[in-house]
Amino acid sequence: QSALTQPASVSGSPGQSITISCTGTSSDVGSYNLVSWYQQHPGKAPKLMIYEDSKRPSGVSNRFSGSKSGNTASLTISGLQAEDESDYYCSSYAGSSTFVIFGGGTKLTVL
Amino acid sequence: QLQLQESGPGLVKPSETLSLTCAVSGVSIRSSIYYWGWIRQPPGKGLEWIGSIYYSGNTYYNPSLQSRVTISVDTSKNQFSLKLRSVTAADTAMYYCATLRVTTNYYYNYMDVWGKGTTVTVSS
Numbered sequence: 001q002s003a004l005t006q007p008a009s010v011s012g013s014p015g016q017s018i019t020i021s022c023t024g025t026s027s028d029v030g031s032y033n034l035v036s037w038y039q040q041h042p043g044k045a046p047k048l049m050i051y052e053d054s055k056r057p058s059g060v061s062n063r064f065s066g067s068k069s070g071n072t073a074s075l076t077i078s079g080l081q082a083e084d085e086s087d088y089y090c091s092s093y094a095g096s097s098t099f100v101i102f103g104g105g106t107k108l109t110v111l
Numbered sequence: 112q113l114q115l116q117e118s119g120p121g122l123v124k125p126s127e128t129l130s131l132t133c134a135v136s137g138v139s140i141r142s143s144i145y146y147w148g149w150i151r152q153p154p155g156k157g158l159e160w161i162g163s164i165y166y167s168g169n170t171y172y173n174p175s176l177q178s179r180v181t182i183s184v185d186t187s188k189n190q191f192s193l194k195l196r197s198v199t200a201a202d203t204a205m206y207y208c209a210t211l212r213v214t215t216n217y218y219y220n221y222m223d224v225w226g227k228g229t230t231v232t233v234s235s
Contacts, residue, residue: 003157032218034214034218034219034220034221036220036221036222038158038222040158045207045225045226045227045228046158046207046222046225047225048221048222048223051212051220051221051223052220052221057223089157089158091158091160091221091222093218093219093220094219096171097174098173098174099160099163099171099219100148100160100163100171100173100211100219101160102157102158102159102160103157104157105157105158
């Protein structure tokens, strides 16, 4: 099964909003409300930002939000801050034959 | 709180077997809400799920690695392990262990706790 498709890079200025897309298929993203998003700073382990398409774990800023339409999930970051500059990965349940699938990752640059 | 710590050799020779262990603290590995997983990240590349195990021994593996991977659990030591056989330079990566929360249907939901990772280099 192929990885989920994310843009390689996105950018935005402080205070702006950006959206990162994550496109899968009807066998993964489109079939389950189980998309999660991870933030990874250089040299660090990934950190869970969004789960079950749109839920935020305790402690994650409400500037981060998730949504989904059909086979495409999205992560939106509002009020961009310099500290948001990072790599972001989506992930989804992909059925019993594959179980876990990741996106290729998106590098967010805060201009 | 729940913590994970990877350990194992940082250098493995080509064609040999990579072996890593993840020590779990703060929760029993018999917890019913978790699968326990391995994820890797080659230098400069993205995350790749390797496989996951439930405390009962039920496993899921990445189809692209399945022929070379074995994940096992040791409930007496509260840890789980990864073995990757016949390694090549393409297996050089940061290896992470992580908790996989599952739904009531035992579907993968999300990974909420990660170890710090351990670097493994495959080279002679």
